[in-house]
Amino acid sequence: MSNKQNYSDFEADVVVVGGTAAGCSAAIAAARGGMTVIVLEPTPTLGGVTTNGVHCFDTGSLQALSGIAEEFVDLVLRHYKQVGLVDPMLASRSDVFWEFHVAERIWRELLANHPNITVITGAVPVDVVVDRKRLREVHWEPASDSFGNPPGEPTQPNRVRGKVFIDASYEGDVAAWAGAPFDIGREARSAEEPHAGVIYTATHERRVDDQGFLPSTILPGSTGAMDDNIMAFTYRLSLRYLKDGSAGRMQARPSSYDPGKYAWNSAALSADGVPTFGPDVIPTVNGKMILNRRYEGNDLLQGTREFILSHPRERTAIRQNFFDHVLGFLHFIQTEGGMPQLVLAEDEYVENDHLPYILYVREGRRFRGQVKMTEANVNPYLAGPGPRPPRQPDSIAIGDWAIESRRCNDEPSSATKTYEGSMFMRALRAPYQVPYGCLTPQGVDNLLVTTTISASHVAFCALRVEALWTETGTAAGIAAGLSIGSGCKVSEVPVSDIQEEMLQRKCKLTYFSDVETGHPDFVAIQKLALKGFVPDDERYRFLPDLAATWGDLVEAAVLCFDIPISVTGFHFEGINPGHRSFRYVESLYDLASRAGVMLFPNMRHPVIDVPADHLRPELRTRWLELQVDAPVSSAQGEAFLDLLLQSLGHSSGHPSDSRSGSPENAPAPAPMLTRGALASLLVGAARA
Incomplete structure (x- = not known):
C-alpha cells in the first residue's frame, strides 16, 4: 500500500x-x-x-x-x-x-x-x-x-x-x-x-x-x-472511568448547550469501584466504554436526512451540530450528572483531541x-x-x-411514552x-x-x-x-x-453454526447449500460429520444436479406425498426410468397387479422400498452416484454395473458416508 x-x-x-x-x-x-x-x-x-x-x-x-x-x-x-x-x-x-x-x-x-x-x-x-x-x-x-x-x-x-x-x-x-x-x-x-x-x-x-x-x-x-424519516445518528465517544475518583479532563460546554436535551441516571458502584451503567454505556476492552444512550443522550435525529442529501461542502455546519450535541451530553454527565470521573479515553484519537473522526451514519x-x-x-x-x-x-x-432501528421521531408518544421508529x-x-x-x-x-x-x-x-x-x-x-x-x-x-x-x-x-472455513468439506457444503440443500435445524447446523441418510442422498442429488421435479406415481413404500423425500425420490425414479437405468431395486417387476381402481392413485400399492432414515455407506453412495450419472447421460468414471445403487444390492455398508463427504462427492461429480 x-x-x-x-x-x-x-x-x-x-x-x-x-x-x-x-x-x-x-x-x-x-x-x-x-x-x-x-x-x-x-x-x-x-x-x-x-x-x-x-x-x-x-x-x-x-x-x-x-x-x-x-x-x-x-x-x-x-x-x-x-x-x-x-x-x-x-x-x-x-x-x-x-x-x-x-x-x-x-x-x-x-x-x-x-x-x-x-x-x-x-x-x-x-x-x-x-x-x-x-x-x-x-x-x-x-x-x-x-x-x-x-x-x-x-x-x-x-x-x-x-x-x-x-x-x-x-x-x-x-x-x-x-x-x-x-x-x-x-x-x-x-x-x-x-x-x-x-x-x-x-x-x-x-x-x-x-x-x-x-x-x-x-x-x-x-x-x-410511509414517511421521509431515517434513524438517528451520533458520534460514539471512547471513554474511561477513573476508578480513583479523581475528576479527569472536563469537557468544555458547547455554545449551543441545552441541559434540557439530556438525562442521566446515577450508576451504582460494583465491588471493584466501577459503576454499573446499564445500557447507557457499553463496556469494551481494556477498561474502556462508549456512550450508547438512545433517548435524551448522544443520539440526535435533527439533521440526519439533510446531512445525507447535502453536498459535502454543505455538511460542515450539520456535522458540527452532531458534535456539539454529543459533547454537550458528556459535559452534562460530568456536571449535572455528577460523574466527572467519566472522561475521554487518553489513548484514542490522540492527534484529534481524543475525539472520533467519523459520524456514525446509521442509514x-x-x-x-x-x-x-x-x-x-x-x-x-x-x-x-x-x-x-x-x-x-x-x-x-x-x-x-436483528432488525434494529434507533428512533425516527423526536417526540415520544403521549400514550405509551415510547419513541416512534425505535425497535430491536x-x-x-x-x-x-x-x-x-x-x-x-x-x-x-x-x-x-x-x-x-x-x-x-x-x-x-x-x-x-x-x-x-x-x-x-x-x-x-x-x-x-x-x-x-x-x-x-x-x-x-x-x-x-x-x-x-x-x-x-x-x-x-x-x-451454518457448525461448519467453519477450515472444515475439509467447507466449499462443497457451501455449494450444496446454494443449490438448496439446507437441513431443517433450529440451531442452523449442517451436522457435517453425521452419517448421511438415504433421504439426504436423494434430496441432495436432485438439488446438486438440477434435476427437474417429476412425479408420475407413488412407488416407494412408506414415502407418502407429505414426506420430505417424496418429490426427490420420485423425481429420481422418473429420471432413471426414462433412461432405462436400474437406480433402485425392483424398478421392473415380471408381474404387476393393477390396482383395483386404476383411475385413482392407490397409496396402498407400492413396489419399491427405500429406508430414507437409514445411513449410507461410502460404497453405496458411490454406486448410487454411478447409476445416477448414467441416468443423466454422463460417464460415471467407474466400471458399468447393472445392479441398483440403493441398499438392497449395494456393496457392504462400511465405512459410513458423512454429510460433509456426501456434499464433496456430489459437488465433485457435478463439477466434473
Whole structure:
C-alpha cells in the first residue's frame, strides 16, 4: 500500500470511495485479484466506524464471520495475546471487541500487504464525470480539517479515473452524482413488511414495561404510514472511568448547550469501584466504554436526512451540530450528572483531541439495484416456515443481526411514552443472505455499492452492520475484478463466478453454526447449500460429520444436479406425498426410468397387479422400498452416484454395473458416508 497526499491525476483499475471497513475489504479483495486500486478517504483514518465508535462487528455469532472479517478478528485476538491483555470481553462467544487505535492499525496492516493499493486520505469527493452510463472520473478536494470537511470555497479538483468504481461510503454521494436512483425514508406497512412505516414498539426492553406492555410488542399508534424519516445518528465517544475518583479532563460546554436535551441516571458502584451503567454505556476492552444512550443522550435525529442529501461542502455546519450535541451530553454527565470521573479515553484519537473522526451514519441512501431486499428476506417467518429467511441462490454475503432501528421521531408518544421508529426485534433474529443484485445500482454500468445497498428501511435495519459490510465489500472487490477481466457490465458478471472466488477465499455464503472455513468439506457444503440443500435445524447446523441418510442422498442429488421435479406415481413404500423425500425420490425414479437405468431395486417387476381402481392413485400399492432414515455407506453412495450419472447421460468414471445403487444390492455398508463427504462427492461429480 502506498499513501499519497499530493497529486492531481491518478488512474487505477478499481477506485474505492470510502475507507470504511467495506471499502478496505473491497480494496483488499480487488488487489488480491490482481487489480490496481485507489482508495479515497475524506478523513485521516481508515476502517470507518470500526475505528470510530463501533467496537465490534455487531454480529449475533462469530460463526457468521468469514473471509476478511475473520482475518481481522484473528489479528485482533493475536494482538491482545501478544500484549498479554486478559479481558472477559475478549472471551465473548457472540462477538469480538477491540480498541479503536488497535483496529485502525490492523486495517492499515491489511492494506499495506498489497503494493497495488494506493490510499489517499484527506480526499473529499466533490463531483463525478459520467459518459454513456459509465462513471469515468471522481473529482476530489483536500479536506480542510480532520473530520473530512472540504474547503468552504471550491478549489481546483484532483481527478481519479478508473474502470470500475465502488462506493463504499455511508452516504452514497458518488453513486448519487453518477445518476443511480435511490430511496431515503420509510416504506409503508405491507404484507411482506409488517414492521414498516410509523411504528411504536416495546422491543428494546426484556421486561414488562411500566404500563404493562409485554416485551416484543407493537404498541398503539403504529399507523404503518410511509414517511421521509431515517434513524438517528451520533458520534460514539471512547471513554474511561477513573476508578480513583479523581475528576479527569472536563469537557468544555458547547455554545449551543441545552441541559434540557439530556438525562442521566446515577450508576451504582460494583465491588471493584466501577459503576454499573446499564445500557447507557457499553463496556469494551481494556477498561474502556462508549456512550450508547438512545433517548435524551448522544443520539440526535435533527439533521440526519439533510446531512445525507447535502453536498459535502454543505455538511460542515450539520456535522458540527452532531458534535456539539454529543459533547454537550458528556459535559452534562460530568456536571449535572455528577460523574466527572467519566472522561475521554487518553489513548484514542490522540492527534484529534481524543475525539472520533467519523459520524456514525446509521442509514443513508439506499440505491435501487437489480434486486431489493425487504423485511421478508431477513424475517424468518414471513415467506416460509422458518427458522431461516428465504434462501438466496445468488448469495454473496451472510449476516446475523436483528432488525434494529434507533428512533425516527423526536417526540415520544403521549400514550405509551415510547419513541416512534425505535425497535430491536431480537425474537426475529435469524441468519440471512444478501444477493448480488443488491450491490449493482440501476443506471450505471461500472458502479457497485457496498453499504448503501438496495433494501427497504426495515431490511436495512438488519443489514446495517460492519460484519456484513466487510462481506459485501469483499464481493464488490471480486466482482469489479471479474467485470474488468471479461469486459462486461458489473450487473452481468456471472454470480457463480463471484461465489466460486469467494468460497476459494474462505467466505461463507450460507450460515451454518457448525461448519467453519477450515472444515475439509467447507466449499462443497457451501455449494450444496446454494443449490438448496439446507437441513431443517433450529440451531442452523449442517451436522457435517453425521452419517448421511438415504433421504439426504436423494434430496441432495436432485438439488446438486438440477434435476427437474417429476412425479408420475407413488412407488416407494412408506414415502407418502407429505414426506420430505417424496418429490426427490420420485423425481429420481422418473429420471432413471426414462433412461432405462436400474437406480433402485425392483424398478421392473415380471408381474404387476393393477390396482383395483386404476383411475385413482392407490397409496396402498407400492413396489419399491427405500429406508430414507437409514445411513449410507461410502460404497453405496458411490454406486448410487454411478447409476445416477448414467441416468443423466454422463460417464460415471467407474466400471458399468447393472445392479441398483440403493441398499438392497449395494456393496457392504462400511465405512459410513458423512454429510460433509456426501456434499464433496456430489459437488465433485457435478463439477466434473
